[in-house]
Amino acid sequence: MLVTRQKVLRRFWYPVMPMAMLEDGPKPFTLLGEAIVLFKGAEGKPVALADRCCHRTARLSRGFVEDGNIVCGYHGWTYDCTGRCVRIPQNTDAAIPANAKVPAYHCESRYGYAWVALEDPLMPIFELTEAGDPGYRQIDQFYEVWNCAGLRLMENSFDMAHLSFTHKGTFGPKNHVPRKMTMDVSDWGLETYVETPVTNPAIARSVVGSDAEETVRIMRGTWFLPFSRRLAISYPNGVRHTIITNATPIDDGSSMVVQWCYRSDSEDEVPAKDIIAFDRAVTNEDKYILESTDYDACIDTTRRVEFHMDSDRPGLVMREKLLKLLRAHGEDEVHG
Template sequence: MLQTQQKIFRKFYYPVLPIAHLQDGPKGVKLMNEDIVLWLDEEGKPAAAVDRCCHRTAKLSKGTVREGSVVCPYHGWAFNRTGKCTYFPQSELEDPPKVYKIAGYHCEERYGYVWVALEDPVTGIPEFKYSDDASFRKVDQFYEVIHCAAFRLMENSFDAAHVAFVHQNTFGDINNPIPPKMDITPAEWGFETYHEAPVTNKLNQQVKTINVDEDETVRKAYGRWYLPFIRQNTIQYPTGLIHSIITCATPIDDKSCQLVQFALRNDTEADVPAERVIAFDRAVVDEDMDVLETTEYNVSLDVRRKVENHMLSDKPGIVMRQMLLDLFAQYGEEEVI
């Protein structure tokens, strides 16, 4: 599957930029191989459009903002959030011609990020558990490019078998490679999972994230996959601590994604400083990426093709593949490989 070639993926919202990055003017990002300009409109809300002026194709992200419209740096044409040209200084016309327009995209702010859908969305931005709970704090973790397919990251998120090997230096036990049983329950636009697993915090002395003295513990993991490339992994420890990680893989092109990750926790900065939380999850993410960035980006979803071999513990990934194939069929598409 080539992630930017599946048309249905254009109908989902993806986080593309921290909203704070727009305070000093427009910014350019790439989503699904499309160059996009982002800016704040007259109400301070994020707007998104194609990053090309319809006059001489200059990048609007190199421009400025005027009365809520993005202004081209080349000749000063201005465009509002719908893509309509609102002003061009070379004419005395009060209303520019209707043909002076660019493509505008669906754009919203949520969880401190700008979310964009390139076409009419089939579902909204996910409502993450605990996001509206005042007893939970938000820890912003990662906003960076990763060089693997978005599906690879999602599949890996529900792969209990890799923990003993990939994460043996953080919390996995290579001497106990048999993965725990994982329950999978279908849900709207995805599925939910649950499993329990003993873990050993190998970094506890340097990066204490649980606020207990024990290095070994059993954690309950509640997962939620949101089609196509978002997951929430909620980890509950015996102490009552809940560490809920939201991970989004926003497709940039067929070979890379924008990783957006933040955590929700029911403790305080005084209990465990955010820098410690980030440091531990940084080590875990680095372990994953060291392997995931070596994988093939053109993932075959149809297991009947026998391109990849599978085992019993791969069930979440197999279910994920089938749900994506069903999504394609629902919207009249086939897998593009």
């Protein structure tokens, strides 16, 4: 699927940047092929505008923020949070022309990130029960570009068959027949439940709270259409580890992987750096194989060669749902 050609994808929220990155001025981002600039507006709220000054086309991200407005670094034209030009420094007497403005996008701060929807969102940003719960700490993990499509990453997140192969260097079970998975499909996603045996290498032991050679993982996955997932893992010692992974679409072939997690233990019990190190090792295994996949593979499940195995079912449902969404929103040409 070519994400930049499917306009309905502009109607979802995506986390595009940690709020902390906006502390020292505006920053550029490319979302679904569109160049945007993010900055902190009045009262610290994030703002997303088209990253192109309407005077002589300079990137606004190369300017600076002043009193909650963004100032172009070329001649100082100044834009408010709606994208309206409110100041032309060289033009002291004449009124500012009505067409002196740049497109503005929906933008909100949530879970420590700036979220953007390029057009009216079809659904709100998903709720996370762990957020704000004093029983959990949030650990920001990864913010990095992967050369793969969001759908490839989502399929992978619910695919139990890859553990023994892709993750044989970390936690993949030796016996590659996964336990039974149950799945519930909802309007805007799906939920899975699986218990699977896993190996328990040295790097994982403090993180999962077990010194055994092998252990069991209980995993509850939620897919939020189109490119986000929550994976709630329960470890044998009762610790809960919930990973939030988003594949924010940059363009057809690349995604910004935005991942954080919630842990029910404390920094004294297991330091965040150990948790990040283990998830880093696992994530690098996924990245290596996913960057070899085709970002424009066919999403029409009737046209694919598939075995409808347990491990492929979530991916099939995702592609069916996406296809239905694209058709419901009048996408005249479904790519892939």
